[in-house]
Amino acid sequence: MxxxxxxxxxxxxxxxxxxxxxDDNTNENNQNDLELTPETIVLNDENSSNIISMDENEIIFNNQDSVINQIEVNDIIVSGISDNAPNGFLKRVTSIDNTNNQVKITATDAKITDAIKNGSVSxxxxxxxxxxxxxxxxxxxxxxxxxxxxxxxxxxxxxxxxxxxxxxxxxxxxxxxxxxxxxxxxxxxxxxxxxxxxxxxxxxxxxxxxxxxxxxxxxxxxxxxxxxxxxxxxxxxxxxxxxxxxxxxxxxxxxxxxxxxxxxxxxxxxxxxxxxxxxxxxxxxxxxxxxxxxxxxxxxxxxxxxxxxxxxxxxxxxxxxxxxxxxxxxxxxxxxxxxxxxxxxxxxxxxxxxxxxxxxxxxxxxxxxxxxxxxxxxxxxxxxxxxxxxxxxxNGQVQDLVTIPNGTPVGLALDGNDLYIGDINNAKIHRLDISQSNPTLTDFVTSGVSFPGLIEISDNKLYVPQASNVSSADITQTISNLNNIATTNFSFGAVRNGNDLYTSYRNEGKIVKFDLTQTNPTAIDVVTGLGNITQGIALNGNDLYIARSGDSKISKIDITQTNPNIIDVVTGVNPIDLLIVGNDLYFSGNDSVQKIDITETNPTPIVIVDGLSSPVWGIEISNNILYMAQQSDNKILSFGL
Known part of the structure; x- marks a missing residue:
C-alpha cells in the first residue's frame, strides 16, 4: 500500500x-458620551432579577417592579447579563399583558441604532x-x-x-x-x-x-x-x-x-x-x-x-x-x-x-x-x-526516449538540449532535442562515419573516435561533415584537455594524445599496459579515469606525469563509458549504470539502474536525467536520478 x-x-x-x-484585567473599554433615544429603557440588575422567564419573543416580569410597569408598546428595552437573561437582550416591545401579578411583554429584536442616538466605544x-x-x-x-x-x-x-x-x-x-x-x-x-x-x-x-x-x-x-x-x-x-x-x-x-x-x-x-x-x-x-x-x-x-x-x-x-x-x-x-x-x-x-x-x-x-x-x-x-x-x-522510471531504425547507438554527447548519438550500423551521427515531449531524430553527420565510439564535445566541436581515425564536426551547423584529425588504430574513448585530445586505443591497451594545434598531429603515448579492451575515458583535473573492461576495473593516471603510475580505483566491474558529475563517477556496463564517489579511497559502486534488457554503452546526464544508449535494442533510454 x-x-x-x-x-x-x-x-x-x-x-x-x-x-x-x-494584571487581572483582560479588557479595555474606551467610550464617549452616550445619548439614548427617548423610547429606550436600560434595565439594571434589580430590574433583570424580576424576570420570571423569557424566550425569543416573550419576557415575563414580576409586576412589583415600578420600572417594568412603566414600559409601553414600541419602547426599546435592553438588559445586560443576568441569571434569567444569560445573553442579555435588546428588544422592541410589541404588546404588554398585565395578569396574575405578572407583566408579559411580547417583543421583537431591536437594532442598536433604535436605542442609541449618539455614542461610541472602543x-x-x-x-x-x-x-x-x-x-x-x-x-x-x-x-x-x-x-x-x-x-x-x-x-x-x-x-x-x-x-x-x-x-x-x-x-x-x-x-x-x-x-x-x-x-x-x-x-x-x-x-x-x-x-x-x-x-x-x-x-x-x-x-x-x-x-x-x-x-x-x-x-x-x-x-x-x-x-x-x-x-x-x-x-x-x-x-x-x-x-x-x-x-x-x-x-x-x-x-x-x-x-x-x-x-x-x-x-x-x-x-x-x-x-x-x-x-x-x-x-x-x-x-x-x-x-x-x-x-x-x-x-x-x-x-x-x-x-x-x-x-x-x-x-x-x-x-x-x-x-x-x-x-x-x-x-x-x-x-x-x-x-x-x-x-x-x-x-x-x-x-x-x-x-x-x-x-x-x-x-x-x-x-x-x-x-x-x-x-x-x-x-x-x-x-x-x-x-x-x-x-x-x-520520475524514477526507465523510459524509451527514441528508437533508431536499424541503428546500433554507442556514443552519446550533450550540448544543451541537443543529444548527439553515434550510430554504428547506419554509419551516422544523429541529433536529438531532449527538451521536446516526443523528440524527433535528425541526421547531423551522414558521411565518413565508420564505427564511431564514445564521442566528446568541447568548444563547439564534436570529437568522434573511430575505427581508423579520430575526427571532428562543427556542432554550430545544422548538418556537418567530419574533418579528419589523425589516423588511429581503433580509437574508442575521447576527451579534450586544452590543446590535447586524449583517446583510448581499444585493442592495444593504451591512451594516446594528439596536439590539436598541429596540422597533422601524431599520436603520443600517454600510458600503455592497460590490457585488452580499453574503453571510455573521463578527466577530472589532472586525473584521467580509464574504463578497462578487459581487466574488470576502472583505473586512473596523472596526466602531468611523464611516466604515470596506473592506480586502480575500483575492481570487479565491467565498465564501458565513464562520466564525471561532481564527485561522482558514473559508468555503464552490462545491463546497468553504476557510480562511485571518487573522493573515497576504496569506493563501493552504487547501482543507479539495472536489469535492463541489453548492455548500456554511452551515457550522459542533464537536469537529473540519465540518458543511455542501448546498442542491441536500437534505443536511447532515459531515467530520472
Whole structure:
C-alpha cells in the first residue's frame, strides 16, 4: 500500500495589541458620551432579577417592579447579563399583558441604532481559559493537548476523512494527526451618530500553533477532493461592552475546522515550517463602506519529494464567532485558514514540484441588529500563496526516449538540449532535442562515419573516435561533415584537455594524445599496459579515469606525469563509458549504470539502474536525467536520478 504523508506545520504568531490596566484585567473599554433615544429603557440588575422567564419573543416580569410597569408598546428595552437573561437582550416591545401579578411583554429584536442616538466605544479583550463555558461533543472527539496545559483551546487531532463514505473500503482514507493551540484576542469599535452606524470595527489578533500530519493510503486516484469537518466548538461566556450605561452583550464561541482539498494521482511527502504573524479584521465607515484589515508577514522553509502526480492541500481554520445578545441572525466572525499545498505537474521525464503555504482570511458581519442601512458583509477578503520551495524531479522510471531504425547507438554527447548519438550500423551521427515531449531524430553527420565510439564535445566541436581515425564536426551547423584529425588504430574513448585530445586505443591497451594545434598531429603515448579492451575515458583535473573492461576495473593516471603510475580505483566491474558529475563517477556496463564517489579511497559502486534488457554503452546526464544508449535494442533510454 502506498502512502502520502503531508506534514503541515504552521506557526501563526502575533503580538497582542492589548494594553491592560492591571494584571487581572483582560479588557479595555474606551467610550464617549452616550445619548439614548427617548423610547429606550436600560434595565439594571434589580430590574433583570424580576424576570420570571423569557424566550425569543416573550419576557415575563414580576409586576412589583415600578420600572417594568412603566414600559409601553414600541419602547426599546435592553438588559445586560443576568441569571434569567444569560445573553442579555435588546428588544422592541410589541404588546404588554398585565395578569396574575405578572407583566408579559411580547417583543421583537431591536437594532442598536433604535436605542442609541449618539455614542461610541472602543473595546479590547483577551480571551482566556476562564471564559470557557462548555466544549461541545458534536464535532470530533478531541483530547486536551498536554503540550499546552494552560490553554483551553488546545486539542490533539486524530481524524479520518473517508472519501467515498463507505466504511468497508480502506484505500481512500485521509488521516489527520497533530495538535492545535489557539489564543485569540479581539478589538471591537462602534461609533453611532444620529442613529446611524458611522464606524464599525471587528479585529482579531491571535497566537496560533498548529502541527498537522496528513496520511493518504491509495490504490486508485481520487479527483476533486473537498472535505470539511468541524473539529470542535468551544462556547465562551458572554462579554459585555458598556457604551456608557448601555450594555452591548456579545455571545462568543471558537470553532475549529479542518479540511482537505485537491486531486490525488500519486504519492507526495511534504514538510514545511512557517512563522506567521497576522492581524485581520473588517471595518465599516459610513462614507466609504466596507474595508478589510490584514497585516501579515511570514518566514517559510520546507521541502517536498514525490513519485508521481498530485495536487493536495491540507488546512486548518480556527475562527472566532460573536453574536450580539446571542441573536442567531446577527453573527459576526473572523477566520484565518492556513494550509500546506503540494503540487506536481507531470512532464515526459520529470515532475515540476512546488510547495506553498496558503493563507486565507474570511469575514462575515450580519448587520441587521446594528442598522438596517448597512449591507451585510461576507466574503473571503484576502487569500494568497507563499512559495516555500520548488524543484524539478525525475520520475524514477526507465523510459524509451527514441528508437533508431536499424541503428546500433554507442556514443552519446550533450550540448544543451541537443543529444548527439553515434550510430554504428547506419554509419551516422544523429541529433536529438531532449527538451521536446516526443523528440524527433535528425541526421547531423551522414558521411565518413565508420564505427564511431564514445564521442566528446568541447568548444563547439564534436570529437568522434573511430575505427581508423579520430575526427571532428562543427556542432554550430545544422548538418556537418567530419574533418579528419589523425589516423588511429581503433580509437574508442575521447576527451579534450586544452590543446590535447586524449583517446583510448581499444585493442592495444593504451591512451594516446594528439596536439590539436598541429596540422597533422601524431599520436603520443600517454600510458600503455592497460590490457585488452580499453574503453571510455573521463578527466577530472589532472586525473584521467580509464574504463578497462578487459581487466574488470576502472583505473586512473596523472596526466602531468611523464611516466604515470596506473592506480586502480575500483575492481570487479565491467565498465564501458565513464562520466564525471561532481564527485561522482558514473559508468555503464552490462545491463546497468553504476557510480562511485571518487573522493573515497576504496569506493563501493552504487547501482543507479539495472536489469535492463541489453548492455548500456554511452551515457550522459542533464537536469537529473540519465540518458543511455542501448546498442542491441536500437534505443536511447532515459531515467530520472
Amino acid at each position: 502506498k502512502k502520502i504523508n503531508l506534514y503541515l506545520i504552521l506557526f501563526l504568531l502575533s503580538v497582542l495589541i492589548i494594553n491592560c490596566e492591571s 473595546f479590547n479583550e483577551t480571551i482566556d481559559p476562564n471564559d470557557v463555558v462548555s466544549v461541545d461533543t458534536s464535532g470530533e472527539e478531541l483530547n486536551r493537548n498536554s503540550n499546552f496545559v494552560n490553554s483551553e483551546f488546545s486539542f490533539e487531532i486524530n481524524r479520518t476523512f473517508d472519501l467515498d463514505g463507505d466504511s468497508s473500503t480502506v484505500d481512500d482514507r485521509i488521516k489527520f494527526e497533530g495538535d492545535i493551540d489557539f489564543n485569540p484576542s479581539f478589538e471591537f469599535d462602534i461609533d453611532i451618530i444620529n442613529q446611524e452606524v458611522d464606524h464599525f470595527l471587528f479585529k482579531l489578533v491571535f497566537s496560533n500553533t498548529t502541527s498537522l500530519k496528513v496520511e493518504y493510503d491509495y490504490s486508485i486516484e481520487h479527483l476533486g477532493i473537498n472535505k470539511t469537518y468541524v473539529l470542535k466548538t468551544v462556547t465562551l461566556s458572554p462579554t459585555t461592552i458598556w457604551i456608557g450605561s448601555f450594555p452591548l452583550v456579545l455571545t462568543r464561541r471558537v470553532v475549529f475546522v479542518s479540511g482537505i482539498d485537491g486531486e490525488v494521482r500519486a504519492q507526495i511527502i511534504a514538510e514545511a515550517s512557517n512563522t506567521y504573524t497576522t492581524e485581520l479584521g473588517i471595518e465599516y465607515n459610513q462614507n466609504s463602506g466596507w474595508q478589510n484589515i490584514n497585516n501579515q508577514s511570514n518566514v517559510l522553509d520546507g521541502s517536498l519529494t514525490a513519485q508521481v502526480e498530485l495536487s493536495l492541500e491540507g488546512w486548518v481554520q480556527p475562527r472566532l464567532e460573536m453574536r450580539p445578545y446571542g441573536v442567531n441572525a446577527a453573527k459576526i466572525f473572523l477566520a484565518a485558514k492556513g494550509g500546506l499545498k503540494g503540487e506536481l505537474i507531470a512532464q515526459p521525464n520529470t515532475f515540476d514540484a512546488s510547495l506553498k503555504f496558503t493563507a486565507t482570511f474570511l469575514g462575515k458581519a450580519q448587520m441587521n441588529i446594528f442598522s438596517s442601512s448597512i449591507v451585510d458583509y461576507e466574503q473571503e477578503f484576502w487569500s494568497d500563496e507563499f512559495p516555500i520551495w520548488s524543484d524539478t524531479f525525475s
